[in-house]
Amino acid sequence: MNAVPEQLPLELDALDRRIVLATQQGLPLDPRPYAVVAAQVGASEAEVLQRIERLRARGAIRRIGAVPNHYTLGYRANGMTVWDVDDDRxxxxxxRIGALDFVSHCYRRPRHRPHWPYNLFAMVHGRDREEAERQIAVIADLLGDACRSHDVLYSTRILKKTGLRFAGPDRD
Amino acid sequence: MHRQREVYDGERLQPLEKRLLNDFQHDLPLVSRPFAAMAERLGVSEQDVIDTLAALRERGFISRVGAVFRANTIGASTLAAMALPEDELEKVAELVNGYREVNHNYQREHRFNLWFVVTAEDEAALRRVLDDIETRSGHAVLHLPMLADYHIDLGFELQWT
Incomplete structure (x- = not known):
């Protein structure tokens, strides 16, 4: 569903933006969560449901559900793997890497040579480094000779982690 | 900000907790009463679902229940990295954490040892934050915005062994 590079700009109107801002830190655990959001954004519950469905259909919402915390669930080896891959491949x-079940994020980003030659990022999660290393070997194998070099950056400390707290221009 | 984290132990998760964690990462029904719909599928009460999700959140096993938005849905964001001498890391990390536009910040094992995500209203505001961090810290910031997203999000298969 998200296999195409997502670069198309989304046209969000003021109500869409208010709904995104009101829900980005999670839905209230209320029997009718969308009614609570509706009261916050000044719309009806049906309208909020319809807007969220539309945001999902257009790809602005990837999924709706319980967002697991890998670290607390025992996945202690969280590696950001970075790869220098041929631009044309x-x-x-x-x-193909983004479809692997142990990869939670997979992005292309710009290189900054000479300090930073890597253009492909994939996050892997293992219960220990051995498991993460096995996952990394699968990626290396898949990339084959299209990859010139790679590196793995394990996180050693979470210094800050909050939901998005961006105050958009429509917040009032 | 962080609650005391429990060390994961499969024995300490009840069957309902495991099913809520595994089966509803991308399947929260988009209906007026989603927790009632989940309860029906699970054969428990709506209140059981709500209470169990609240407890999972409280214990840190889930960060939230809700939508996962695609990057840059509103505003502009980037991944940024800095290569800092060990004796400056703490000071600069604190400086970076001070920005409300920074929502994730990790120390990583690498010459580039500080990695953070910046989200702002638009490109210009994002640029101002990065420039400000460079000026105040005296160190260059690597600007690594997303160019393409390749992840196919099927949720994350949790293993209970």
């Missing part, structure tokens, strides 16, 4: 290979 990065889309094709990136999609």
């Amino acid at each position: 990065v889309d094709e290979l990136g999609r």
